[in-house]
Each structure stands twice: as C-alpha cells, then as structure tokens.
Amino acid sequence: MTKTSITTDQIEQYNRDGFLAIRGFFSPEEVSKLYRIAVEDNVASKNAINVNDSSGKRSRLSLWYKPGDDVYGLLARSETLVDAIDRLMYKDTGATDGQDVCHYHSKLMQKEPHVGGAWEWHQDYGYWYKNEFLFPDQMMSVMVGITDANKENGCLQVIRGSHRMGRVEHGFSGEQVGASQRFVDLALQTMELVYVTLTAGDILFFHSNILHRSEANLSVKPRWSLISCYSRTSNISHNPSTSTVLEPIVSVPDHALLEWNAEGLPDNGADFLSKEADVSLK
Ligand SMILES: O=C(O)CCC(=O)C(=O)O
Numbered sequence: 001m002t003k004t005s006i007t008t009d010q011i012e013q014y015n016r017d018g019f020l021a022i023r024g025f026f027s028p029e030e031v032s033k034l035y036r037i038a039v040e041d042n043v044a045s046k047n048a049i050n051v052n053d054s055s056g057k058r059s060r061l062s063l064w065y066k067p068g069d070d071v072y073g074l075l076a077r078s079e080t081l082v083d084a085i086d087r088l089m090y091k092d093t094g095a096t097d098g099q100d101v102c103h104y105h106s107k108l109m110q111k112e113p114h115v116g117g118a119w120e121w122h123q124d125y126g127y128w129y130k131n132e133f134l135f136p137d138q139m140m141s142v143m144v145g146i147t148d149a150n151k152e153n154g155c156l157q158v159i160r161g162s163h164r165m166g167r168v169e170h171g172f173s174g175e176q177v178g179a180s181q182r183f184v185d186l187a188l189q190t191m192e193l194v195y196v197t198l199t200a201g202d203i204l205f206f207h208s209n210i211l212h213r214s215e216a217n218l219s220v221k222p223r224w225s226l227i228s229c230y231s232r233t234s235n236i237s238h239n240p241s242t243s244t245v246l247e248p249i250v251s252v253p254d255h256a257l258l259e260w261n262a263e264g265l266p267d268n269g270a271d272f273l274s275k276e277a278d279v280s281l282k
C-alpha cells in the first residue's frame with residue numbers, strides 16, 4: 001500500500017495545534033512485524049531503563065541515538081515519514097527539501113499493564129534545552145502506536161496550541177522533568193486538553209514545545225510505542241548527550257520495513273541513553 005504525503009491542510013493543522021495524528025500510517029502487517037520484534041528484542045530490554053513516576057509506578061524505556069538497519073531504524077528513516085517531517089518542521093526559506101532532516105534519537109516506550117507509570121506535564125524541549133539546541137521549532141517527535149493507546153492504558157494527552165507559548169520553566173518532579181504547574185494551569189484555562197487515542201499503526205507528530213503528559217496504565221492491556229525525534233542540520237546540540245553527531249538521515253524506501261531482513265537492535269554497543277550520565281536528565 002502506498003503511503004500518501006502530507007497535505008497543506010495537515011501542515012496548517014500542525015502549525016495551529018502543535019500536533020497532528022495520521023490514522024493507519026503503518027499497515028497492520030507493518031505494526032505486527034514491529035511489535036513481534038520489539039517484544040523479543042533482548043538488546044532493547046537489556047538496555048532499558050526504568051523511569052519512575054511520583055507514585056512509584058514505572059515505565060520502561062530504551063533510548064538510542066544513531067538509527068540503524070534494525071526494524072526501528074528502517075521505520076524512522078522511511079521515505080514518506082521523513083518527507084512528512086520535512087514538510088511539518090520549520091525550515092528557513094531556501095533550505096533544500098528533505099536533505100537536512102536529522103534523527104536525534106528513538107525510544108521504545110513500554111507501559112505494561114498495571115505497572116506502567118505516568119508522565120508529568122512537560123515539553124520535550126524541556127529536556128532538549130539542556131542539550132543546548134537553539135531552535136525548538138526545528139525539533140519534533142513522532143509517536144508510533146505499536147499497541148492501541150486509549151484513556152484506560154494511559155494514552156498521551158496534549159494541550160492544543162501550547163507549543164506557541166515557547167519554552168516553559170521545568171523543574172524536577174521525582175525522576176522526571178516537569179513543566180511549571182502554574183503555566184500548565186494557566187494554559188488549561190484557555191487551551192483544550194486532548195486525549196490522543198491511537199490505534200496500532202496510527203502516528204502522532206508533535207512539536208518539541210507542546211505540553212504533554214500521560215497517566216499510568218492501570219488496565220490489563222500493554223501500551224507500547226516507538227517515539228522517534230528529529231532535528232535539522234541547522235539546529236545542532238551544543239551540549240550533546242552522545243558523541244553521535246547529528247547527520248542528515250539516509251532515508252530508505254517505505255517497503256524496506258516489510259521487505260528487508262531487519263531484526264531488533266544490534267548488540268554492538270549502540271549509543272544508549274544512560275540514566276546516570278545523560279545531561280538532559282540533570
Ligand atoms: O509515552 C508517554 O506517555 C510519554 C512519553 C514522553 O512524553 C517522553 O518520553 O518524552
């Protein structure tokens with residue numbers, strides 16, 4: 001099945017709301033391959049860290065910087081997806097189409113039944129500011145629903161339009177970085193709180209300054225997602241978390257995900273985030 005490119009209406013919607021969901025972007029076949037490999041991925045699980053919320057529930061996440069030829073890398077580098085990112089993410093006039101989109105990192109996020117933790121209100125740029133990226137408009141995340149995500153299993157919540165507030169002060173909230181509650185409360189007085197439910201295969205693009213959170217997974221169903229984050233060559237990190245240099249993405253055809261022989265993460269010392277050492281967590 002051919003994926004359709006992003007429309008000008010969708011670009012407008014993203015600029016206005018700070019997020020954009022596309023339903024069924026990945027086919028059931030593509031997501032079930034992703035899910036099967038993710039569930040059996042020993043390297044991802046060996047390198048996973050626990051992130052505790054304030055009530056002691058925990059999410060497990062594996063985060064790595066360089067995108068490879070594994071199933072996640074093929075997905076994160078797939079042509080139509082990279083093209084959509086290029087059209088959505090701010091670029092200076094005159095920049096060349098598509099050739100300067102960089103992969104920042106990807107993470108596999110596991111919120112298991114009953115124990116999967118909540119995420120406090122934050123902007124991803126609350127973390128990335130510490131990495132001294134200068135241009136938040138040139139950064140975004142793409143969440144891919146590996147399982148369905150709904151209110152019961154703690155789907156993402158966003159405040160529509162909050163990316164236009166710019167960066168909000170962040171402080172520590174347990175092990176997580178949380179946005180100023182005062183600004184969250186003020187934002188909620190005039191902007192809409194949206195529960196972004198996803199069916200497996202749906203994707204959500206969101207701006208690095210959109211305020212978002214999620215509740216714990218108290219249901220019997222897992223909530224797994226892959227979140228890949230992007231920047232541009234014109235927006236580098238001056239205080240990097242990793243020695244991996246941000247380079248333009250070498251994209252792959254959309255069909256690579258199903259047709260190429262990809263597995264889970266390679267066991268060769270990929271650049272995983274370490275909870276103790278990472279500057280964005282300090
Ligand atoms: O998966 C979630 O519920 C939120 C995760 C998130 O916002 C993050 O990792 O920055």
Ligand SMILES: [Fe+2]
Binds near residue numbers: 123
């Ligand atoms: Fe986030």
